[in-house]
Amino acid sequence: MFKGKGKLGKSISLVLASSVVLTALPVANAAGSSSTLAPYKLTMYYPGSPAKDEAKIEAQMNSYLKTKINASIDLIPIDWGQWDSKMNLLKASREPMDIIFTAQWNGHANDVAKKVFLALDDPNGPAGNLLAQYGKNITSSLDPAFLAGSKVNGHNYGVPTNKELAAQGGVIYRADIADKLGLTSKLNAVKTVKDLEAILATVKAKTNMTPLFLRDGDNFNSHYFAQQDFLGDTTIEGLIRKDGTSTKVITRFDDKQYMDQLKLTREFFKKGYINKDAATTQLSGQDALKKGNVFMIVASLKPGKDAETAIAANLAGKLKQINMTERTVSTGETAGSMLGISTTSKNPARAMMFINLLHSDKYLNNLLNFGIEGEHYTKISAEIIKPGPKAANYNPGATWMFGNQFLNYVWNTEASNKWAAFKNFNRGAKLSPALGFTFNAQPVKTQVAALVTVRNKYIAGLETGAIDPSKAAEFQKKEKANGLDKVIAEKQKQLNAFLAAKK
Incomplete structure (x- = not known):
């Protein structure tokens, strides 16, 4: 069952252990007759x-x-x-x-x-x-x-x-193309992002398709894939890991798994596996699949996400998903x-x-x-x-x-x-140690606004592989110059108070 303590954790555990199938309820009559x-x-x-x-x-x-x-x-x-x-x-x-x-x-x-x-x-x-x-x-x-x-x-x-409440990162791919290329067994064995490399190389060599479509917000470094809990708002720097136990607030660049993922994504980009416009594209992954020239996308998954996406992309019966991360639940x-x-x-x-x-x-x-x-x-x-x-x-x-x-x-x-x-x-998803906490940005709203501006200049390029991870140091330096330490300290202060109140 669920890990975690507190009223919110218990509430989630209870609802997720019971049936989620609901029936339509009558319309509330608080407003009175529509004629009034x-x-x-x-x-x-x-x-x-x-x-x-x-x-x-x-x-x-x-x-x-x-x-x-x-x-x-x-x-x-x-x-x-x-x-x-x-x-x-x-x-x-x-x-x-x-x-x-x-x-x-x-x-x-x-x-x-x-x-x-x-x-x-x-x-x-x-x-x-x-x-x-x-x-x-x-x-x-x-x-x-x-x-x-x-x-x-x-x-x-x-x-x-x-x-659904739980979140899980993974990929959705063209199963019909995989069958033609003899990649089905390899895809069935995928556990890590590194496991995708040989598959993407084959797609690049044998087709005219984009092997892997990434975009800002949907990539191997997105919060749902990187298992990061940004404590209520992913645009505001400062996180803990959803799949861990530490409640120390850190930046994304202090997270070794995140930095390793940046490097691997950059390798994929340089090898031509990722769309060149990943940092700037205005297409969603669903719309990219709909165009018919994309083999794989990264997505936040749930049961049947492949079938649901296939309907929307006019590819019914042609998509499959691979679940690649632990199932977690955070305030997010x-x-x-x-x-x-x-x-x-x-x-x-x-x-x-x-x-x-x-x-x-x-x-x-x-x-x-x-x-x-x-x-x-x-x-x-x-x-x-x-x-x-x-x-x-x-x-x-x-x-x-x-x-x-x-x-x-x-x-x-x-x-x-x-x-x-x-x-x-x-059922059985891991609860973030900060479940139920949402950061109130009001005390540092000026710094937050400045940090969001800095973030928007760098993050898409870094997380899609379009910018070398060495630029992360430059990014963090600019964040520090715009109030990063104050925001991290305020997040930690509020989180500590939240956790203390639960005891």
Whole structure:
């Protein structure tokens, strides 16, 4: 079973030892009849590629939402490669926005310090306790571990997706190409990144494909692969290892395993195994596979991630995954996918009503995730679906972002026991020594902002192999000149206080 102590660890242990298959709950009635609410148009920003039939999905959602909460929705997907830059501009300019995707690996704690998101459970806050008033289906269906683990300075600034809790790094590859090249047995024997070298060399020599596609955030040095717990926000330097026992806060460059991985990735890059634009590409790994000229990507894995990715990439039955790291749980997993409400929202209550529906309304949840029945998908049974005649026109492949994933239908190319497999995946995972702790960046927000700027200049190149690891020393020197020691000390101080309170 799970290792670790404290109320949060016990909560996670209990929920992951039980069944994770949930049923749809009735819509909360806290807002009263939709007829008593004034019409309101919501905006929802999230990373992803715009779809051809997006307007049709919106129209269907709007018709349904009118009867539920007298609202309409403007879906605003932004390509992964442009997500950070565009959203940072929108946040800085105080653009009116309602719902925004957020995650600990995407600068959540830093955004909270910048007052981008509303506290959702603060009765004394500007919007009141939105979760208590309009999120009753969220709090009744979402295990308390998610909300407890994703708090920043005592409050929730995002509603976590109800999904798997454990994390595991690995790769997803083209199994059909591997079979043709006679690589299947070698791939089945892979245990370490070094084991991939001969396989990637064969792909380079015998095909015109990119052997290994890497990008900023998805590489062998990403937090989920390197087993690093950045204590609530991967954009802020200072970590402990999830798979260890030490609670001493260090920098990534003090982690020998991380530095060794940098060197190996650099070797792969110089040998031509990795895409040359790895440090700057705007493609997601999923979209790279979809183009058809990529053999392998690095990904955060879960049961059936290969089948799920294959559907989204139009490669059904052609992908397989290799699990390459220990399964771990940190605060980052509880806050790894959330929907927050912007402090610029003109109607936070209606935004929370919508998020509440995504956690409880099976029809709306599946409409957003899979499109219109008979067009984008067709049913084989009550819970199993297959692609419809217009599947290519709407297939966001983002079920892990929206509400309650256990309300989702299962594709016919996925395991029919998918949700039971999630339970088994979580069981026995290693708990980070800092589980439940989220760093509050407010006391050092000036230094954090400066460090994030420095990080953005170097990290993508280093972690994808495009820059020699010798540059790490230069990177750390610039970090120290911009307040690194103060941030590390503040993280250590807050973590020590958290751990002391648990005893």
